[in-house]
Amino acid sequence: MVSLAVQTRKPERYEEILGAAAECFCQQGFAATSIDAVARYxxxxxxxxxxxxxxxxxxxxxxxxxxxxxxxESIRPGYEAEASAVDRLALMAHGQCYAMMEHxxxxxxxxxxxxxRRYGATTEFQRKAMQRHLEQRDDFEARYIEVLKAAVAEGALRIGEMRLVSRSFLAAVNAPVFWFVPREDDDPEKLGRFADExxxxxMQGLGVDWTSERMQAMHKLKEGAYV
Amino acid sequence: MVSLAVQTRKPERYEEILGAAAECFCQQGFAATSIDAVARYxxxxxxxxxxxxxxxxxxxxxxxxxxxxxxxESIRPGYEAEASAVDRLALMAHGQCYAMMEHxxxxxxxxxxxxxRRYGATTEFQRKAMQRHLEQRDDFEARYIEVLKAAVAEGALRIGEMRLVSRSFLAAVNAPVFWFVPREDDDPEKLGRFADExxxxxMQGLGVDWTSERMQAMHKLKEGAYV
DNA sequence: GCAAACATACTACCGGGTATGCTGTCAAAT
DNA sequence: ATTTGACAGCATACCCGGTAGTATGTTTGC
Structure with missing residues (x-):
């Protein structure tokens, strides 16, 4: 945990460091990234x-x-939307997929x-931070499972083992993290089309017949949710 | 590249080291794993x-x-099977998914x-090894794309952007690498059920109506392919 | 003039790699 | 059959570069 005092004193300088660290860590991973490398960046x-x-x-x-x-943040519009569970789910997936490329x-x-996770002990404080993070991950997945169950309750889809399906679903949505590389000509439309596909x-993986009409309805819902 | 002479002189000792290295590398990653740690293991x-x-x-x-x-090896039975492209694809996915948990x-x-990939230069020889590996990855994905195209040609499915679909497909199949943890009571049936799901x-993600009959047909094909 | 916001200089340690030492084995020489 | 030496198969000891963390300047804004 970072002292909030230091964080808020000069927010833009703090953000700059955070962004640089993200850029460095994402390329080489935590262990292979030195503090000096971030500083050089x-x-x-x-x-x-x-x-x-x-x-x-x-x-x-x-x-x-x-x-x-x-x-x-990326799944909130879908999660909080007042719509059918299936549409909410699609909007969550779309938002997260888009965020995957944007960030x-x-x-x-x-x-x-x-x-x-298995990085050994370090300090007691660090262990708390790790546990807190694992809980966040669980919360995140729980939101998907919640909406998935609602969709099942609505009779919109039939599912075998929930854990397996939810994780397959999330894996597909998260996939861009592996292959997406930002380009100069990246525009929101392009990323949007990726997220659509x-x-x-x-959604089809869940057994939903995801027609282009439903896709359009989802986009309408998205616009509405942001108002 | 490892000298073949050393590798084949005492194959079981070589394999033992390889397995230990896999076990250590997979937990902490390359950078955070020390040679001493592997030796201790x-x-x-x-x-x-x-x-x-x-x-x-x-x-x-x-x-x-x-x-x-x-x-x-895991996708070979499906890739080489003499069957419809869709069935081959399913068999490839099933085999790879199973291997994901087994290994x-x-x-x-x-x-x-x-x-x-971006780990910097190192030696010229290392760069060759990396390039060779990247080519292998491309070959691997190419096999999926080949069968996917065959399935489209057979009229079995309709696809938007091939690259996006193939990667979503692969991501779903690869997903167990993230959450699967081996247990004492792991039996082939259990892993098989996971892979089935x-x-x-x-397959449904591709737009195929993957009924339990087709699943059974795929399993029949699998048995046949191993004979 | 004083503290925040850094830069510089330094320390301690870890880990990759090497040089060297030790031991069992096996094959050829006697 | 015994000797011997040569080499595989390691273990031990050591070197040294890189890096996390610290201690101490230095500058700039208020």
């Missing part, structure tokens, strides 16, 4: 980073937590964070 | 490992290559290997 030196973050692990945790926040660096760090695959 | 010291592998990177490459071999350690290492999700 910033055109600075270690001193600056250690002024905001007490340790490398804390820096990583901050990046990871930010990634989690972005993830939750690719943070999402790749989030992926790397999975490994640290993947959402369709995921 | 073996109840030995560095000397033994460096007697078989010239460097840490070579050890990792050997594990990764083995993982690739296992992957190719979880090697597969997690394979996942970690993705990151090393995931295969169904993936």
């Amino acid at each position: 910033l055109g600075s030196t270690k001193g600056r980073i250690y002024h905001y973050f007490p340790s490398k692990m804390d820096l990583f945790n901050a990046v990871r937590d930010r990634g989690m926040e972005l993830s939750f 690719i660096a943070y999402m790749q760090v989030l992926l790397d964070g999975l490994r640290q 993947i959402t369709q695959f995921a | 073996l109840g030995s010291t560095k000397g033994r490992i460096y007697h078989y592998f010239p460097s840490k990177m070579d050890l990792f490459n050997a594990v990764r290559d083995r993982g690739m071999e296992l992957s190719f 979880i350690a090697y597969m997690q290492v394979l996942l970690d290997g993705l990151r090393q 995931i295969t169904q999700f993936a």
